[in-house]
Amino acid sequence: MPTAARVKRQATPISRTTLTAAAFEQLISYVVKGDWKAGDRIPPERELCQQLGIARTSLREALKAMELIGLLESRVGDGTFVCPRSEFLSRPLLWALTGTDHIELGNIMEARALIERDLAGLAAERGTEDEIEAIGQQVRAMREAIDHGGSIVDADMNFHLAVARAAKNDVLHNAVQLLRNLLRHWINLKLMLPGVSEQVLSEHDAIYKAVRRRDPDAARSAMWSHLQITAELVNRVVEQAKQPVHRQSPSNA
Template identity: 35%
Template sequence: MAVTDAAITRIKEMILGGELSPGDRLPPEKELSERLGLSRSSLREAVKALELIRVLDVRRGDGTYVTSLEPHLLTEAMSFVVELHQDSSILELLEVRRILEPSAAGLAAQRRSEEQLERLEESVHAVTADTDIQELVTHDLLFHSIITEAAGNAYLGTLLEALSSNTVRARIWRGLTQDHAVQRTLDEHQAILSAIRSGDTELAKALVTAHVSGVETWLRQSTAS
């Protein structure tokens, strides 16, 4: 079990066991992480995940609270999680991304301009160890869109734009529930950038295949579990 998953489970147990009730404020981060035996970074990611599905309400400058936990609130928020685990069309979209995006990267390695290369570098350098998951996914989308643009094929670009926009939620959820998501994505982007910069078509294609396969593999494993 990933560390973040363990943190989510521990908070859920506190709620189910009555230690935390609807409307209660969570203890300060340092105190709660020590009580649960978890790192503060793992706890922080768990809180982000539970905020996303409306179990927790993070109030900036005030604290983190358990929501009302009313059924309609949780049902609305959990709809996309159900979609990830039950809708095979998401997996099919990811399969198509895995087929098409490496080709775009291969073309980009041959056709990219210096201006496009500079923008790719800026996109990579904008990500740091402190980047949060939703911002990371925004940078990921930008990085891939620049590669698609550099491929110089408008039809391929239109297809990939549509595919990417329909897999954003899966990418966010994977990032929130897997450890080291930011560093992993940053390392992969840097390797892809290096291959495109050097004009290595086959390496660029192989690296993008592995990069895109990450979300697909995670989703298949989650669906099977």
Template identity: 30%
Template sequence: MKDLLRDNDIPNMPVKTERLSSQISKLILSEIQSGQLAIGDRLPSEAELAQKYGVSRTILREAIASLKNEDILEAKQGRGIIVKNSRSRQAFRFSDVFETISMGEVNYFYEMRALLESQAAGLAAMRRTQEDIEEITKSFEEMAEAVRKRTPGAEAHERYNKAIARASHNPVLIEFLFFLYGKLHDLAKELRIKTMASPERAHNVLEEHRRVVESIVDKDQPAAQEAALAHLKKAAERAGIKIYNA
């Protein structure tokens, strides 16, 4: 594994161009928000819109489906697609912040993750139940076993993060952290493999997690927040990501 992943290697984030359907949904949304289309208005026909935006009907349908999912458009029998909501957004999309996700932008994700996870750890220390403790410690022990066996342990690490999030007992924070973990899944997996390639680094990371777990078990909110934040700062450094810079 060391031959495949050298200590100085930084995992590459694929640069993804924004999907055409996403671009079209933004164009339709901008017309709604500008007042060109008002609540209750019917969208032009599929053929008209496809010609207007210069895309296929398949792309157009994907764009409209996205806006339906966000509760902005709805299908009315006998009327077609109408504008349901011109202002409220029912889904958060990272593509609204930037259209590509590159290594240079991952620092923003990690900075937000550090803020949220440290607070989640603090809330977990305040609110954890016996069931939460059992779930957190079990996932930690699975990570420790992965370190001993020198295997990635990515699934155990994910369970550990989610167990702490759940222990916060804040449903909004839990849902958003789960969403964020999904967005960072591939990168987190690459970083985990890279970490496990160095036994010394893997043990250091495990000790960072141990301090978080012990603080939560001890109901020490400040220590849990500090331990989680310290871990994520170090995790970012190990990945060559800069966070909390001026």
């Protein structure tokens, strides 16, 4: 280009989108807006593509993308279902996101501890009464689960999410969820160790009480120590899993 190119593309470059991309956004919005809820079975492909007015091929490209991301699950002869968010973050997505297949457990635990420590402090500072009460609710839920049966796992997860919600930061709330999902397998094992549930409950309670009395520092350190202990236990569980002779590897669901 001899004469100083000009480039200056002022004009709008006319946007066009592909059918597949449009379908993808549409389908995602179904999930996001709650038309399709976790566990739901969505209409069969042959029906859906008619509703959307596109060919099955185009629809499938969108559908497949959602499945590979981990939003949907297809079973031949059965149908296609919406995955619960709790089982989110598929390995393909992890790849896409991190550019690597394997992330050190320790890194995840550390990230979680750092983030949730901050969140605990924020929750104590800015949580509303209702939001803080929701935290307490999860403490009681765990008590209930321990005493009369129920899902300790859910109570655990929900407790941490309640804290994140009280901290009023959607981004970190989501981060908590993602990190927690990455650790799901090991945390579940951890919670089954003898005495651990009582231990966790008391730690949660300490965090809750600190938040309730609006003591950010106490909340931070309570959360920190809780997650340090958790990390310790998780490491122990992981080591245990390595030892046995014929134990199958955890594999991500």
